[in-house]
Amino acid sequence: MSFTGDGSKLCHVLAMPFPGRGHINPMLSFCKILASRRPEKILITFVITEEWLGYIGADPKPEAIRFATIPNVIPSEREKVADFPGFYEAVMTKMEEPFERLLDQLVSPVDVIVGDVELRWPVAVANRRNILVAAFWTMSASFYSMLHHLDVFSRDQHLTIGTLGEKTENISGISSLHMEGLLTVVHKTDDRAMQLALECIFSASKANYLLFTTVQELEAETIDTLKDIFSFPVYPIGPAIPYLELENTDHSHDYIKWLDSQPDGSVLYISLGSFLSVSNAQMDEIVEALNNTGIRYLYVARGEASRLKDKCGDKGMVIPWCDQLRVLSHSSIGGFWSHCGWNSTLETVFAGVPILTFPLFLDQFPNSSQIVDEWRNGWKIEVSSMSENEVILVKEDIEVLVEKFMDLESQEGKEIRDRARELKTMCHKAIGKGGSSYKNIDAFFNDISFQGH
Structure with a gap:
């Protein structure tokens, strides 16, 4: 826990998004919302590759947020479409070491790591270092639930993605409507990339918090089910979109x-x-x-x-x-x-x-x-x-x-x-004062402020 100029405690959040616009944008939006609620009590270090600093480093952001970089140890953003499974594997295997080096170099101790679920390794790093960790999911809660139940099923049956076959009809916890969408995803995705995605889902179960960019009322049944499954807090904090910036009327x-x-x-x-x-x-x-x-x-x-x-x-x-x-x-x-x-x-x-x-x-x-x-x-x-x-x-x-x-x-x-x-x-209504997301963001901040020291 760091301290402000008047001696009060400052909660230090380290945000580690997956290196892609569809992941960086919602995590940065969430960090801006968090900073806007407690600007005098929070410090957010937002970690990106040097390449991504070139893309977003000049964008306006609150004083409470600062960028920190790790080297470009993965294929360029411009090249990832040509071999996305290869890019995905590089993200899983090459970013963890420079991330840990960055952690060692930070002057202010970190109270909580907010890590993208699809990175897999932030939860393990935080657990090794006895740092609180929140797993941050940038897709729907329903899709997370599908992958979670698929992962549980494949582990129980000792199956890999490539050997699931017709056995998916027996997966409990997934409705027939959702199963149709899930099977489309499985059939259209490289087996290795799909297997890595399930490993990420499994890793997230070892976090201290699970953050969803959705709204409670949009996916209430799914979120309530996930709250029953996990022993740690599950917070829908969305929508994690740049709605604060709409106040700037740019024509x-x-x-x-x-x-x-x-x-x-x-x-x-x-x-x-x-x-x-x-x-x-x-x-x-x-x-x-x-x-x-x-x-x-x-x-x-x-x-x-x-x-x-x-x-x-x-x-x-x-x-x-x-x-x-x-x-x-x-x-x-x-x-x-x-x-x-x-x-x-x-x-x-x-x-x-x-x-x-x-x-x-x-x-x-x-x-x-x-x-x-x-x-x-x-x-x-x-x-x-x-x-x-x-x-x-x-x-x-x-x-x-x-x-x-x-x-x-x-x-x-x-x-x-x-x-x-x-x-x-x-x-x-959810993001307004007293709304579900408003209260969940407050609850998350209170959790990490009290436990992160």
């Missing part, structure tokens, strides 16, 4: 000015992820279909934005990047065509926007099922064919689907929008 971006000029609820926002997305041919098909419908759209297309700009009609805008939460919160947005990454899903729920789900890999499939079947704030795009590298959806089907989805007057359209607004209210 300088061209895309915000463009949205300002569009009618309320008229724009379809499209973003299919920053990691694995669709093929160039599929992007062309989407843009052509949207142009044919005359529906207004804002499309984030990463590296293909400059090429697709030439194909845009007068009602569309294609950009390489945007402040997604600010866009989703804009009054002109009437729907989101999404790959269903968990962070995007939480941002969409927070903004109260209906979702057109287009899952591509990993947890996106069960996330899509939650949206469509459980929360009922979206529709799923059924694909006509699928291969290893691309999902094919022809423009004629896209046109019919998008016109139906963006029809604000249809009964179905009204129902999903009403439901989206209900979930938004639930989400905002």
Whole structure:
């Protein structure tokens, strides 16, 4: 426990995210929320690779948060798509030693390590050093529960991912709806990467706390079940998204000015992820279909934005990047065509926007099922064919689907929008004073403040 200038105790949190934007962003959002609640009583050291410092080092952050780096001992962020299983294994095996060296060099002793579950080793490091550790999960609580029950089953049956086969039908604790999504994930994921993921889940069971970026009310049944399973506190603290930054009303971006000029609820926002997305041919098909419908759209297309700009009609805008939460919160947005990454899903729920789900890999499939079947704030795009590298959806089907989805007057359209607004209210209530996430963040801070010395 460190001390402030007036001699009061300062709780030192060491945050160790998995090196990827979908993990760094929610952990940094959580740290900012934590710092905003107790700015005079907390110090947060946020650990990233030197490469990631180059990406986010200049971004604004509270005074209570400081960055610390470890060397670039893993493949570059730009290379990981080519061999993700290899990247994943490098993260598991090469980052632990420099992380421990960093721990030894810190002047202020660490009271708690908040480590991404998918790193596996932070829990072991903390336990060896007798430091409190919170396992931080950046996907849905439902997906965590699926993997936990799959891990328990495979250990009990002495099975590996490669030998599970049809035996998965016998796994207790997973509903038939969730099992379908889980099997899709297992079949589409490299066996070694899947095995490593289960090892991470097992490691998290040895933590002192389990933090979820979700909201209690969104996944109440699953979270209550997990609280019964584990003997340590389970805290849903979400949504771990940058909602604090919405207070900064930035209208300088061209895309915000463009949205300002569009009618309320008229724009379809499209973003299919920053990691694995669709093929160039599929992007062309989407843009052509949207142009044919005359529906207004804002499309984030990463590296293909400059090429697709030439194909845009007068009602569309294609950009390489945007402040997604600010866009989703804009009054002109009437729907989101999404790959269903968990962070995007939480941002969409927070903004109260209906979702057109287009899952591509990993947890996106069960996330899509939650949206469509459980929360009922979206529709799923059924694909006509699928291969290893691309999902094919022809423009004629896209046109019919998008016109139906963006029809604000249809009964179905009204129902999903009403439901989206209900979930938004639930989400905002959770982060407000006295709400479930608000209280869980307070409880976590009190725990680590009292026990971390």
